[in-house]
Amino acid sequence: xxxxxxxxxxxxxxxxxxxxxxxxxxxxxxxxxxxxxxxxxxxxxxxxxxxxxxxxxxxxxxxxxxxxxxxxxxxxxxxxxxxxxxxxxxxxxxxxxxxxxxxxxxxxxxxxxxxxxxxxxxxxxxxxxxxxxxxxxxxxxxxxxxxxxxxxxxxxxxxxxxxxxxxxxxxxxxxxxxxxxxxxxxxxxxxxxxxxxxxxxxxxxxxxxxxxxxxxxxxxxxxxxxxxxxxxxxxxxxxxxxxxxxxxxxxxxxxxxxxxxxxxxxxxxxxxxxxxxxxxxxxxxxxxxxxxxxxxxxxxxxxxxxxxxxxxxxxxxxxxxxxxxxxxxxxxxxxxxxxxxxxxxxxxxxxxxxxxxxxxxxxxxxxxxxxxxxxxxxxxxxxxxxxx
Amino acid sequence: xxxxxxxxxxxxxxxxxxxxxxxxxxxxxxxxxxxxxxxxxxxxxxxxxxxxxxxxxxxxxxxxxxxxxxxxxxxxxxxxxxxxxxxxxxxxxxxxxxxxxxxxxxxxxxxxxxxxxxxxxxxxxxxxxxxxxxxxxxxxxxxxxxxxxxxxxxxxxxxxxxxxxxxxxxxxxxxxxxxxxxxxxxxxxxxxxxxxxxxxxxxxxxxxxxxxxxxxxxxxxxxxxxxxxxxxxxxxxxxxxxxxxxxxxxxxxxxxxxxxxxxxxxxxxxxxxxxxxxxxxxxxxxxxxxxxxxxxxxxxxxxxxxxxxxxxxxxxxxxxxxxxxxxxxxxxxxxxxxxxxxxxxxxxxxxxxxxxxxxxxxxxxxxxxxxxxxxxxxxxxxxxxxxxxxxxxxxxxxxxxxxxxxxxxxxxxxxxxxxxxxxxxxxxxxxxxxxxxx
Numbered sequence: 001x002x003x004x005x006x007x008x009x010x011x012x013x014x015x016x017x018x019x020x021x022x023x024x025x026x027x028x029x030x031x032x033x034x035x036x037x038x039x040x041x042x043x044x045x046x047x048x049x050x051x052x053x054x055x056x057x058x059x060x061x062x063x064x065x066x067x068x069x070x071x072x073x074x075x076x077x078x079x080x081x082x083x084x085x086x087x088x089x090x091x092x093x094x095x096x097x098x099x100x101x102x103x104x105x106x107x108x109x110x111x112x113x114x115x116x117x118x119x120x121x122x123x124x125x126x127x128x129x130x131x132x133x134x135x136x137x138x139x140x141x142x143x144x145x146x147x148x149x150x151x152x153x154x155x156x157x158x159x160x161x162x163x164x165x166x167x168x169x170x171x172x173x174x175x176x177x178x179x180x181x182x183x184x185x186x187x188x189x190x191x192x193x194x195x196x197x198x199x200x201x202x203x204x205x206x207x208x209x210x211x212x213x214x215x216x217x218x219x220x221x222x223x224x225x226x227x228x229x230x231x232x233x234x235x236x237x238x239x240x241x242x243x244x245x246x247x248x249x250x251x252x253x254x255x256x257x258x259x260x261x262x263x264x265x266x267x268x269x270x271x272x273x274x275x276x277x278x279x280x281x282x283x284x285x286x287x288x289x290x291x292x293x294x295x296x297x298x299x300x301x302x303x304x305x306x307x308x309x310x311x312x313x314x315x316x317x318x319x320x321x322x323x324x325x326x327x328x329x330x331x332x333x334x335x336x337x338x339x340x341x342x343x344x345x346x347x348x349x350x351x352x353x354x355x356x357x358x359x360x361x362x363x364x365x366x367x368x369x370x371x372x373x374x375x376x377x378x379x380x381x382x383x384x385x386x387x388x
Numbered sequence: 389x390x391x392x393x394x395x396x397x398x399x400x401x402x403x404x405x406x407x408x409x410x411x412x413x414x415x416x417x418x419x420x421x422x423x424x425x426x427x428x429x430x431x432x433x434x435x436x437x438x439x440x441x442x443x444x445x446x447x448x449x450x451x452x453x454x455x456x457x458x459x460x461x462x463x464x465x466x467x468x469x470x471x472x473x474x475x476x477x478x479x480x481x482x483x484x485x486x487x488x489x490x491x492x493x494x495x496x497x498x499x500x501x502x503x504x505x506x507x508x509x510x511x512x513x514x515x516x517x518x519x520x521x522x523x524x525x526x527x528x529x530x531x532x533x534x535x536x537x538x539x540x541x542x543x544x545x546x547x548x549x550x551x552x553x554x555x556x557x558x559x560x561x562x563x564x565x566x567x568x569x570x571x572x573x574x575x576x577x578x579x580x581x582x583x584x585x586x587x588x589x590x591x592x593x594x595x596x597x598x599x600x601x602x603x604x605x606x607x608x609x610x611x612x613x614x615x616x617x618x619x620x621x622x623x624x625x626x627x628x629x630x631x632x633x634x635x636x637x638x639x640x641x642x643x644x645x646x647x648x649x650x651x652x653x654x655x656x657x658x659x660x661x662x663x664x665x666x667x668x669x670x671x672x673x674x675x676x677x678x679x680x681x682x683x684x685x686x687x688x689x690x691x692x693x694x695x696x697x698x699x700x701x702x703x704x705x706x707x708x709x710x711x712x713x714x715x716x717x718x719x720x721x722x723x724x725x726x727x728x729x730x731x732x733x734x735x736x737x738x739x740x741x742x743x744x745x746x747x748x749x750x751x752x753x754x755x756x757x758x759x760x761x762x763x764x765x766x767x768x769x770x771x772x773x774x775x776x777x778x779x780x781x782x783x784x785x786x787x788x789x790x791x792x793x794x795x796x797x798x799x800x801x802x803x804x805x806x807x808x809x810x811x812x813x814x815x816x817x818x819x820x821x822x823x824x825x826x
Binding site for chain 2: 188
């Protein structure tokens, strides 16, 4: 892991030598820089160590890339970014609150993360007076937080609506379209997404048969086997995280049921989400929705992204995930805020953030549709939706 | 009630059974102790695990309650109960934390960051007490102990029989010279065999010398009596003296013949014939035959009898006369050699509890040791002067179902020897006609 990080870091350093057009050129005059402490928080799943290790590499690489690409601009504005990374156990949600509390106590100017909505909601409780931005939290409750706590993600409502429309268009040949929902109760965003989907579905003649809720990562689906086998739904909604969703699809496939699986951005990305040594998954057809396109497309939407695209080597090695793009965009927005307002203290930054943060921390990517084919999640298209 | 003697097998088996029993009890104690302490350890470990799990569960529930997902919190509580194999996980009001006292299977802890509002009560399943007692091991252990006990006792019986019992059985034969001790016998048994053989030889020698002395002594006594009567007749040829001589000869010659006949045929047996005569007469005959010696030794003999009439007592008058003669002779010799100024012998006859008691007290040197067992020894201990041998006197007395006892004379300071004989013929002594083996 250390070796991989070293390789990627060297690529980033080479990219930072590129001239910038958006960001100011290097100043030859040495200035006294104001340190800006930013805490990056994220949950790792200890049971899935392979996936966690890969994510950690990607996460740290993205942050380092963002730091390197914004360094000079910040220096010119009189700031120096001091980052601290906190990676905690995903099975102990309360750590999100505790780590956020700790970050606030350590005078962090801003907290970035966590991705998951329920973790982010806890983090905002722990650091209620510190500006925070989640890179991917999308539940309704996140959008209902005050202006000190923002998210870079598309709302569940937008994504669910887009998914419902897309599903309808895919199955329009069927006279009656029915579906079954299997929802993880542990996931706030999943529940929220499902509710939004059901609401939209009811308006466009997608008929819900029933719903099954569970907790944990390995649900027992025996009690719904007969229902699903009898009902033969056209699609099954599984708006859960990747590992759980893959487990569910595996089981249902083994029953000999042929159906379309649809899910939310919790399915994750191709390499990290679905390849779990399961032969059944290669036969699954699915459809998912994300607030991000693949990186090669998504990087075009913002300046730091464009900068990366100018370096073919860096562009080729940059992670394709929405997480990476979101981190970069967040750091770009932070840099812009600092340079525009030049706050001299954390309190000043906080009040500026409260007033204007929404204008800077905006999702530029709309909603993208991805297909699940042969165990891989493959980009299909980007849809236009109004920001919510 | 007399106890029947137990066989060696009994002792061997018993020793092995005792050992086996100890082993069984030890196994049982170990089994119970290990099981019990294993249970206690498991219970403690379960309690520790419960506390750790309680913290994990409370934190997880807190994470849901803090974001107002109470229904999710309930579901998570149920899931944890199932995953951790708990009896129940309940979210309860905070007041419950104060009321409940934690036990080994129950724990109530406050929900972190919501201590004022909620607590979590977790109940674990009891640790199965009996699961910690592995009966298979116990049964295997008991079976092994039983097998070892049986095998051990069998081997030991075989081994002891071959190497100890059989040699001991042959000790009787080796002691009499019929067989020789084998080199393969245990060293101790060989030593005992040698000692027994030597002891048997010594005993034979003592017996033969005792008998010889006894015979010579008896003959000498009788001859002395006859000698005295002859001397008297030669000294003064009176009719009375010749009559005395004739009487003494008539009395003593058959006795001499009897003694010589017994000695000539080499028998070590004395025939006892019950003539049931007056015991006083037997005693008188004895005193008469020894009278010359008392006069010669200037020893006064007194007779005290509490019996007024004739006392017909079942006894062999000839053999008992020998006994009395020798006891009185020993008393005279002891008294005559003592430094005491008063040379006295008192012979008393009493009837006590159907036993005729004839006591001979003297003012002599007394016995060195009045231990009755000493009298029984065949070794030539110098007892109360030389003589017939107290052993032979004892055997003759005992063949009459009587008793020969020794004590110090409180009256005269010397020895007091008492001959006790049954005064009546009963079921006990009806077989008085017997043989005394020396």
